[in-house]
Amino acid sequence: KAGVTQTPRYLIKTRGQQVTLSCSPISGHRSVSWYQQTPGQGLQFLFEYFSETQRNKGNFPGRFSGRQFSNSRSEMNVSTLELGDSALYLCASSLNFNQETQYFGPGTRLLVL
Amino acid sequence: QQQVKQSPQSLIVQKGGIPIINCAYENTAFDYFPWYQQFPGKGPALLIAIRPDVSEKKEGRFTISFNKSAKQFSLHIMDSQPGDSATYFCAASGETSGSRLTFGEGTQLTVNP
Numbered sequence: 001k002a003g004v005t006q007t008p009r010y011l012i013k014t015r016g017q018q019v020t021l022s023c024s025p026i027s028g029h030r031s032v033s034w035y036q037q038t039p040g041q042g043l044q045f046l047f048e049y050f051s052e053t054q055r056n057k058g059n060f061p062g063r064f065s066g067r068q069f070s071n072s073r074s075e076m077n078v079s080t081l082e083l084g085d086s087a088l089y090l091c092a093s094s095l096n097f098n099q100e101t102q103y104f105g106p107g108t109r110l111l112v113l
Numbered sequence: 114q115q116q117v118k119q120s121p122q123s124l125i126v127q128k129g130g131i132p133i134i135n136c137a138y139e140n141t142a143f144d145y146f147p148w149y150q151q152f153p154g155k156g157p158a159l160l161i162a163i164r165p166d167v168s169e170k171k172e173g174r175f176t177i178s179f180n181k182s183a184k185q186f187s188l189h190i191m192d193s194q195p196g197d198s199a200t201y202f203c204a205a206s207g208e209t210s211g212s213r214l215t216f217g218e219g220t221q222l223t224v225n226p
Contacts, residue, residue, distance in 0.1 A: 104156035
């Protein structure tokens with residue numbers, strides 16, 4: 001069974017631009033969570049989607065948004081990029097909502113210049 | 114109250130040694146405690162997880178010890194190998210937090226040959 005896939009793997013953007021990251025969960029998994037990983041703040045939860053609905057949200061500004069499609073694939077969007085948004089963005093999938101066992105993808109490395 | 118504190122920040126052991134990584138939490142609603150291993154350029158991979166109803170769990174060379182009264186848990190790696198050199202994260206989640214994981218700060222482990 002294929003693991004969680006994330007595209008693109010690397011991105012370079014400039015301040016003020018917006019970016020969309022994509023995540024395909026493990027086949028059969030219906031819940032997708034997003035995390036931001038930085039050297040200073042570590043791994044921080046962004047949001048969780050299940051059945052195309054956001055079920056849980058972390059403490060990030062409204063510039064960070066996401067969505068989930070009927071096939072469970074998910075996208076996250078960051079608008080008006082700031083230098084501090086440079087990070088590794090990780091997607092994790094689990095079988096269902098409120099299912100703790102999560103499997104992470106390789107991440108998308110975003111660099112904001 | 115949502116924090117998970119992890120120590121040490123870095124750890125160096127010789128091959129065959131038993132590195133121990135410690136985590137402490139405050140939120141008594143947490144009821145699931147996984148450990149993740151992350152290699153450079155990869156997403157975190159689930160190693161082993163424990164629930165508060167047991168005090169110890171072993172999987173291969175990895176053991177979690179859990180002290181519910183002290184709200185602490187630790188990871189022991191038996192007979193450590195150079196291939197175990199990675200960053201290790203503890204995490205916690207609770208029934209009311211969906212699949213959301215709260216992560217510790219991470220421990221960079223180096224196992225010298």
